[in-house]
Structure formats: C-alpha cells, structure tokens
Amino acid sequence: MLALTDFSARLIAWQRIHGRHDLPWQNTRDAYRIWLSEIMLQQTQVSTVIPYYARFLERFPTVTTLADAPIDDVMALWAGLGYYSRARNLHRCAQVVAHEHGGAFPETVDALAELPGIGRSTAAAIASFAFGARATILDGNVKRVLARVFGVDGFPGEKRVENAMWTLAESLLPDAAEKEDVTAYTQGLMDLGATLCVRGKPDCARCPFAPDCVANVEGRQRELPAARPKKAVPTRNTWMLVLKDGDSILLEKRPPTGIWGGLWSLPEAPDEATLVAVAQNFGGEAHLERLAPLSHTFTHFKLQIEPRLGQASGAPAQAMDAATVWAPLSRIDSFGVPAPVRKLLDALTGSLI
DNA sequence: AACACGGGGAT
DNA sequence: ATCCCAGTGTT
Numbered sequence: 001m002l003a004l005t006d007f008s009a010r011l012i013a014w015q016r017i018h019g020r021h022d023l024p025w026q027n028t029r030d031a032y033r034i035w036l037s038e039i040m041l042q043q044t045q046v047s048t049v050i051p052y053y054a055r056f057l058e059r060f061p062t063v064t065t066l067a068d069a070p071i072d073d074v075m076a077l078w079a080g081l082g083y084y085s086r087a088r089n090l091h092r093c094a095q096v097v098a099h100e101h102g103g104a105f106p107e108t109v110d111a112l113a114e115l116p117g118i119g120r121s122t123a124a125a126i127a128s129f130a131f132g133a134r135a136t137i138l139d140g141n142v143k144r145v146l147a148r149v150f151g152v153d154g155f156p157g158e159k160r161v162e163n164a165m166w167t168l169a170e171s172l173l174p175d176a177a178e179k180e181d182v183t184a185y186t187q188g189l190m191d192l193g194a195t196l197c198v199r200g201k202p203d204c205a206r207c208p209f210a211p212d213c214v215a216n217v218e219g220r221q222r223e224l225p226a227a228r229p230k231k232a233v234p235t236r237n238t239w240m241l242v243l244k245d246g247d248s249i250l251l252e253k254r255p256p257t258g259i260w261g262g263l264w265s266l267p268e269a270p271d272e273a274t275l276v277a278v279a280q281n282f283g284g285e286a287h288l289e290r291l292a293p294l295s296h297t298f299t300h301f302k303l304q305i306e307p308r309l310g311q312a313s314g315a316p317a318q319a320m321d322a323a324t325v326w327a328p329l330s331r332i333d334s335f336g337v338p339a340p341v342r343k344l345l346d347a348l349t350g351s352l353i
Numbered sequence: 354a355a356c357a358c359g360g361g362g363a364t
Numbered sequence: 365a366t367c368c369c370a371g372t373g374t375t
Contacts, residue, residue, distance in 0.1 A: 041370035048361060049370090082359025085373075119372045139370045159354055190370055199368065200364065227367080257374095259358075297365090298359060339360060356375080364367085 004149070004212050008174035008185055014208040015188030020195070024053055026187070031105035031130035032063045038122045039090050043083060046194070052081055063105075066091065067098035075262050075336030082339075084261050089117025107131045120166075128186040132179025136169040137186055138162075141193025147225035148197060151214030155226045235302045239275040240266040240341070242291065242348060243284050245312035248326040249345065250282055251335060259298070264325070264335040266307075266344075275308055282324075284310040291348070296340040307344055 020026070023046065025037030036056060040049045056077055060066035066074070071091050078087035093116045097105055105126065106112055112123035120138070127133035136142075143156040146165050154161035174185055196203045204216045211217075215224045243250040251264040267282070269275035276286055288308035296303045327335055329349050332342070 038370065043358090043369055043371060044360075045362060045369055080360070082361085083371085085358065086371090089372080117372065121371065125370065137370075140368075141370065157355095194370080198363095257357095261358085296359090299368095300357070354375100357373090358371105360369105362367105362369085364365100 004209070007149075007172045007209075008177075010208045011188040011192065012174065012181055012184045015184045015191055018195075018206070019184070019188055019191040024050060029130050031126060033057065034129045035093075035105060035118075035126050036090075038125050039086055039117055040081065042086060042122065044081060048081070052077070062103075063094050064098045064103055067094040071262070072336065075264075076334055077336075079263060079336040080339050080342070084263060084336075085257070086117055088256065088262055092116040093118065105130065107133070109133060109135045125186060128182045132182045134173055134175075134177060134182055136166075136173050137189060138166055138169050139190070139193075141197075142169060142189045144199065144225050145189065145193045145197050148202070148215035148221060149209050149213045151218070151220075151224065153224075153226060155228055157228060161226075233297075233301050235304060237270075237304045237306070239269045239272055239306045239308060240344075241269070241275055241279055241282075241284075241288075242266060242307055242309045242344070243279055243282055243312055244309065245283075245326055247330070248328050249332070250312070251325050251327045251337070253323040253325075260338045262336070263338050264327070265338055265341050272306070272308070279308075279310045283312045285313050291344075294340060294344060303340075305340065305344070309348075 025033055028034065037049070037053055040053055059073070059077060060069060069091075071088070074087055074091045075084070078084065081087075096115055097103065107127065109120075109123045109127045112118050112126055113120055118126070124135035124137045127135045128137070143165055146152055146168055147156060150168060152161065152165060152168070156162055156165060174181055177185065192207070196207050202221050204210050204213070204221070207213065207216070215221045241250070250267060252267045254260050254263050254265050256262050267278050269278050272288075276288060279288060280286060288310045291307040291309055293307070294305050296305065325335075329345065332345055337345070
C-alpha cells in the first residue's frame with residue numbers, strides 16, 4: 001500500500017484554498033438543508049440540482065413544512081429529477097424527523113442511517129457537514145479518487161471492491177479533528193473528485209497527490225477506476241393515450257414503485273387495440289390519431305413510446321377515481337409528470353394552439 | 354450479491 | 365451513442 005501518511009492534512013489544506021465554498025448548501029450547519037441537498041445529489045449532478053434545491057427550499061423552508069405537505073406537492077416539485085423513490089423517502093423521512101424526533105435530525109451516523117432514504121454514505125455526509133462528526137463518505141467521487149491515488153483495481157460496484165474502499169476511506173479520516181477540519185475534509189473528497197480528479201481528463205498537474213498517485217505515476221488514469229461490466233439493454237414498447245376533453249388531458253397515477261413511481265402519467269397499453277379499449281372506457285372515441293413516436297433511454301432499458309390522440313365524447317364506462325384526473329394543459333406543472341411525458345405534452349400544447 | 358431505479362451532462 | 369453522477373432499498 002502507498003505510504004501516504006498525511007492524506008487528510010494535504011486534502012484539508014488543498015480544500016481550504018482550491019475547493020468549492022459557495023455552493024447553495026454550503027456555509028450552513030442546518031441539517032435540514034444539508035440533508036435535502038444530499039438526497040438531491042444522489043446520482044445527480046450539481047448543476048442539475050441547483051434550481052430544484054432553490055424551488056424546494058422556497059416552498060418547504062423547514063422540515064415540518066415538508067412533513068405536513070401533501071405527497072403530490074412534493075412529487076410535483078421533484079418531477080424531472082429522476083429516481084422518484086427519493087422523493088417518497090424524502091417525505092417519509094421529514095415526517096419521522098418532524099413527528100418522532102421533535103423536528104431535529106439525529107446527530108449520529110447510525111441514527112441518521114435508520115431514516116428513509118439515508119444510507120451509509122449520506123448519513124456520513126450529513127453527520128460531518130451538520131454536526132462535525134468524524135465519519136467518511138463513499139460516493140462516486142471518492143471511489144474514483146481512492147481507486148486512482150491508491151491504485152485500487154476492480155469495479156467499485158462489486159461488493160468486494162466496495163468493502164475494501166470503505167475500509168480504506170475509514171483509515172484515511174483525520175484523527176481528533178475539529179469540526180471545521182471535518183467539514184473541509186469531507187468537502188475536499190467531493191471537490192477533488194468533482195473538479196480535478198474527473199473521469200475524462202483529470203487535471204493531475206493541479207492535484208496535491210500527483211507525486212504519490214498510483215494512476216498518475218503509472219499513467220493509468222484512464223483505467224482507474226475500472227469500468228462497469230457492459231450489459232445489453234432491452235427495448236420495451238408502450239402505447240400512451242392523450243385523451244382530450246376540451247383543454248384537459250386525462251392523467252393516471254402510477255403505482256408507488258417501479259418506473260416513475262408515484263408520478264402522474266398518461267394511460268398506457270401494450271398495443272394499439274388495447275389502447276382503443278382503454279380510451280373507450282374513459283369515454284373516448286374509437287378513432288385515435290397517430291402522434292410522432294418518441295424514444296426514451298433509461299439506465300437499464302430503452303422505452304419506445306407510441307402516443308395516440310383521442311377525443312372524449314361519451315360518458316366514461318370506467319368510474320373516475322383517486323388515481324385518475326382531468327388535468328388542464330395549462331396546469332400540467334402542478335402535477336408530477338415524468339420528463340418524456342412532459343415533453344410530449346409540451347409539444348402538443350404548442351401544436352394545438 | 355445483484356438488481357431496480359431517471360434524467361441530464363460530458364465526451 | 366455511451367458512460368456516469370454527492371446511492372438507497374429490495375430481492
């Protein structure tokens with residue numbers, strides 16, 4: 001193993017001068033704001049999060065206002081960020097904190113990690129940023145930094161490799177650190193990975209670990225960390241119904257789990273004939289107009305969407321319930337609608353005017 | 354241990 | 365088009 005005895009000291013010194021200090025969720029010890037940012041930043045880049053974070057704080061300034069809000073309001077503000085189970089867990093977590101912890105987040109990693117949506121790494125981030133706890137994060141940035149600096153081989157998503165990285169990360173923590181040092185250290189891990197030790201072209205010339213870094217010394221920046229093993233992504237096909245009644249569109253609430261869980265979307269069918277039956281159930285005419293197909297790629301599969309436009313004329317054969325709503329096109333934003341469906345409806349709004 | 358879960362940015 | 369991102373929860 002690399003003889004690097006001053007990893008934390010070097011990282012802290014670098015962070016204070018060259019790290020990021022003005023992100024919207026920095027310069028606060030408010031656990032609510034830190035927690036909110038950490039959840040939004042799971043698998044999501046900083047630039048994407050910033051506008052969502054501002055809107056969320058404006059609408060929900062405290063954990064209690066979030067806890068007492070309807071879940072549909074939370075989903076609507078989250079729509080477009082992806083990984084919607086995060087939003088459901090966010091709401092559940094706020095309710096637990098507000099009603100079982102008196103509105104204050106617990107201060108230990110273990111207690112934080114018991115809350116919905118908070119795992120080991122996020123618990124450590126909150127504990128270190130909000131409470132100055134000596135705990136290590138292990139996110140994508142840290143895995144990349146460790147893999148390169150210490151020459152850790154193997155795909156970090158593999159259990160054996162990840163376990164080794166947790167152990168390594170724990171061993172690198174500054175000992176008996178001040179709270180300010182802990183903050184600078186945790187932020188430094190993130191900043192180094194986000195600004196210098198990036199995936200594509202790492203800026204090794206500016207890196208404080210360049211002389212010791214295995215990847216830099218051996219010219220293996222491109223090989224470390226090892227890439228995820230390739231896997232073929234399947235294609236799924238679906239037909240979506242845009243059923244119009246005046247200026248309103250029929251939306252259906254998706255089940256809480258699975259793709260777009262808890263969001264409002266268009267009624268779907270596995271083929272066109274079934275979609276016609278669905279339309280008629282909701283009082284639609286038998287003739288459906290073909291709209292331009294669209295394709296949406298997820299991490300693990302590709303979705304081909306065949307949209308069809310129908311007009312509502314008769315009375316619905318199927319009773320409307322809590323999972324069905326006529327949404328005015330002008331107020332689609334107040335519903336949580338998945339990004340591709342939102343795009344489809346936006347294009348439709350433009351062409352129908 | 355492996356998989357499900359989104360959308361957007363970077364290349 | 366492909367990879368990956370301030371990961372967590374379920375199976």
